[in-house]
Amino acid sequence: MLNSTGELEFSNEEDPEIISQLTSLALSDGKSSAGAPEKTGYPDSVYVMAANIFQGIRIEKSAQKVLIKYGNEPLRSFSESEDQSFQRLSYELAFSALKYQDILETILIDSCIFPSTTIPDHLSSLIIVMLYDFQDRKFQTRVLSDNEESISEVQEVENLLNSFKIKLAAALARCRIKHDALSIYHILPETVRKQELRASTLPLYAWINTCKISPEEVYNNLKRRGYNKVKSVLHIDDKVFAVDQHCYDVLIFPSHLKNDLINIDLFKDYKLIFQDKSRSLAVHSVKALLNMDDDILMVNTGSWYTVAHMSILTNNNTSKVFVCGVQSQAKDPDLKTLFTKIGCKNIEILRETFINIETKDHRLQKVKVILLLPRCSGLGVSNPVEFILNEHEDTEFLKDHSQGGISVDKLHILAQQQYEQLTHAMKFTKAQAVVYCTCSVCPEENEAVVKKALEFQDLGNKVQPYSGTLLRQCL
Structure with a gap:
């Protein structure tokens, strides 16, 4: 139980006028909220999941700088929801708390919640994420649903925060x-603020699953729902969409339509699939290099949607899509279920990591194009939460984005791994092209890796060496 020595002292001091004056100084973003729906809080289970995510990615500090102690045990989760909207809310809340971790910890100390309360260490992460939401709601009472399942730890933390509201x-x-x-919001590093601004203005991209529906049918379906087809969606606030100029099966929507779109059948039935455009560019680059019976080898693809898109684009061919690096057999049912729902039929999973696959492997003799999607810093990604959900990235991805960059040492490690994978791909004698795609804006992970690989390539039995024109780079 949470026990505050100062709880009674503050619980009777609540003055709506004082709260209003203080919160007018303390909004969590610098944008006007006119016309925006009033925030009412989250279900208890979202707070718990967000706290567990935050616990795993929080910034750890040296012993001299530790303000608040965090336990090592995750909170007991009562319902691990597979619903992506539930997961999205949890990840967004955890990511927001992570960005403001220093500020939130300082507020807890300054308000005397710490160390004047006896709080179990394992609840500290829950306090952080709930405090972020509390101030984001301008310290207003959370609106609870009648049929919502309550969680005791959440109720206790909420009571504690409410009792310290003025402080x-x-x-x-x-x-x-x-x-x-x-x-x-304006205390955040400038790089983080620029990233958030960019994320709020960039359009949404979704590719059409042509195995299930034709582009014309999608256009007509959207038009019946009040969407108009236009040439460009930039700076348009209406319900519109456009066809991407680089990828014929990719549609573009204004970013503000996300909540409306995710609830329509086209997305629920996997006829339209949200994904970062860089991935669509990558698979279309591969498609342009293929003959009817050429196979593809996909490397390090965390995203099952990228595999599915590659499969759909080659659905009318006799091509096989080999995917390596999926080592966990526990994921097999999920993979097969997703691919079945989307309509993929030509995918083969290889258990080996790419580096451990022999360049003359008998299974890969018809592979003509290798699509290399190496692990990278991802600093070109505008919305890290969406990227994690769609690309099945590790939650550590959020930590770098919360700071606006990564360490030089980590960047060098990633670049070396990318170089090793790229040079290995270039040793496959039957392959005629390598498509190298990152989601990074760092030259060290892009131009520098490609240049170094071309300079030190081992020709072996290859008839023609790779050149910069054959090795494509998608950013």
Whole structure:
């Protein structure tokens, strides 16, 4: 149980006028909220899942700088929802708390919640994510659904935060004043703020599953729902869509339509699939290099949607899509279920890691194009939460994005791994092309890797060496 020595002292001090004055100084973003729906909080289970995500990715500090102790045990989850909207809310809340971790910890200390309360260490992550949401709601009471299942730990933390409401609002206002910032949003590093601004303005991309539906049928379906087809969706606030100029099966939507789109049957039935455009560019680059009976080898693809898109694009061919690096057999049922729902038929899973596959492997003698999607910093990704959900990336991905960059040492490690994989791909004598695709804007992971691989390529039995024109790079 949470036990506050100062709880009674603050619980009777609540003054709506004071709260209003303080929270007007302490909004969590710098944008106007006029016309925006009022935030009412999340279900208890979202807080628990967000706390567990945050616990795994929080920034660990040296012993001298530790303000709050975090336990090592995750909170007991009562319902692991497979619903992507539930997961999205949890990841977004955890990511927001991570970006503001330093500020939130300072507020908890300044408001005397720590160390004046006896709080189990394993609840610290829950307190952080719930505090972020509490201040984001301007310290207003959470609206609970009648049929919502309550979780005791969430209720206890909520009662604690409510009892310190004035102290928390005052601490947040002081933090804003100390940094001479319009809001705590403006305390974030400039690189993070630019990334958020970019994410809020970039359009959404979705590819058409032509195995299930034709582009014309999709257009007509969208038009019946009030969407108009236009040439460009930039700076348009209406319900519109456009066809991408590089990929004929990719549609573009304004970003504000995401919540409306995810609830329509086209997306629920896997007839339209959201995905970062870089992945669609990659598979279309491969498709352009194929003959009817050529096979493809996909390397390090965390995204099952990328595999599915490659399969759909070659559905009318006799091509096989080999995918290596899927080592966990526990994922087999999920993979097969997804591929069946999408309509994929020509995919073969290889258990070996790419580096351990022999260049003369008998299974790969018809492979003419290798699609290499190496692990990278992902600093070109505008929305890391969506990227994690769609590409099945590790949650550690959020940690780098919360800081606006990665360490030099980590960048060098990634670049070396990318170089080793690229040079290995170039040793496959029957392969005629390699498509190298990252989601990074760092030259060290792109031009530098490609240039180094071309300079030190081992020709072996290859009739023609690779050149910069044959090795494509998708950013």
